Amino acid sequence: MTSTSFSHPLPAHDAPPAATVRGLSKTYGHGDTTVHALRSVDLDLAPGRFTAIMGPSGSGKSTLMHCLAGLDRPTEGTVAIGGVELTSLGDDQLTRFRRDRLGFVFQAFNLLPMLTARQNIMLPFELAGRRLEPGATERIEQVIDVLGLRDRLDHRPGELSGGQQQRVAIARALASDADVVFADEPTGNLDSTASGEVLSFLRRSVTDLGHTVIMVTHELDAAAYADDVVVLADGRIREHLVAPSREQVAATLEAGVR
Numbered sequence: 001m002t003s004t005s006f007s008h009p010l011p012a013h014d015a016p017p018a019a020t021v022r023g024l025s026k027t028y029g030h031g032d033t034t035v036h037a038l039r040s041v042d043l044d045l046a047p048g049r050f051t052a053i054m055g056p057s058g059s060g061k062s063t064l065m066h067c068l069a070g071l072d073r074p075t076e077g078t079v080a081i082g083g084v085e086l087t088s089l090g091d092d093q094l095t096r097f098r099r100d101r102l103g104f105v106f107q108a109f110n111l112l113p114m115l116t117a118r119q120n121i122m123l124p125f126e127l128a129g130r131r132l133e134p135g136a137t138e139r140i141e142q143v144i145d146v147l148g149l150r151d152r153l154d155h156r157p158g159e160l161s162g163g164q165q166q167r168v169a170i171a172r173a174l175a176s177d178a179d180v181v182f183a184d185e186p187t188g189n190l191d192s193t194a195s196g197e198v199l200s201f202l203r204r205s206v207t208d209l210g211h212t213v214i215m216v217t218h219e220l221d222a223a224a225y226a227d228d229v230v231v232l233a234d235g236r237i238r239e240h241l242v243a244p245s246r247e248q249v250a251a252t253l254e255a256g257v258r
């Protein structure tokens with residue numbers, strides 16, 4: 001796969017964080033079987049950046065993403081997205097917050113097979129019974145063009161390649177102008193060409209459209225599309241690398257498994 005360098009400019013210093021995590025701990029089980037998936041994690045993620053979360057298997061990547069995205073509740077600590085403290089929201093409020101303010105791209109594209117690409121992209125608006133706010137139509141059409149989906153809009157997922165299906169999922173995540181787009185191993189089911197395309201589109205959604213993307217990945221090649229890399233080890237943040245070189249990321253990952 002062709003990969004880019006980690007050489008993106010730093011954000012403005014005065015921009016408030018897109019995500020703030022304080023004292024975040026998550027334990028599973030009790031007594032002898034307790035697993036400390038996250039141990040008192042503090043993290044600020046800048047807006048308009050593409051951040052990759054990396055680390056060995058079992059280091060807490062998915063748990064961190066799930067807590068950040070309000071898909072799981074922390075055992076201790078707080079998580080705020082765009083200034084809204086998720087930990088203080090009730091279940092219904094949290095569901096609405098996720099639907100209205102967050103976007104998700106999963107390894108298994110999670111598209112509805114009976115709907116066309118355009119209907120899948122518009123699904124969050126349908127589910128919310130939401131009117132399109134001013135400017136939304138233009139934004140959605142721009143997303144469709146950026147993702148190169150214009151000539152595929154009437155196709156159902158079964159008539160699209162894996163890469164195209166994942167681009168529809170990304171368009172759906174971007175259509176509602178999410179505060180943060182979460183991508184969990186988004187290229188796990190794709191070959192290297194489609195992976196490169198999908199990662200380039202996530203990159204463009206940040207560079208050209210100003211989105212904030214947080215992606216869990218195992219792959220250095222995928223992380224090379226990101227601006228910043230958070231490396232986890234044993235439920236803790238080992239390093240938060242801002243605009244690192246590929247070599248720096250590789251060295252940090254290697255040090256973590258030694």
Ligand SMILES: Nc1ncnc2c1ncn2[C@@H]1O[C@H](COP(=O)(O)OP(=O)(O)OP(=O)(O)O)[C@@H](O)[C@H]1O
Nearest residue numbers: 028029035036037056057058059060061062063064
């Ligand atoms: N629902 C659960 N019940 C019990 N233990 C869990 C649960 N979910 C995760 N864990 C444990 O928490 C730890 C962190 O898991 P997590 O899935 O966050 O790691 P990860 O870095 O995403 O791993 P991988 O790269 O393998 O997906 C692991 O030890 C895992 O076994």
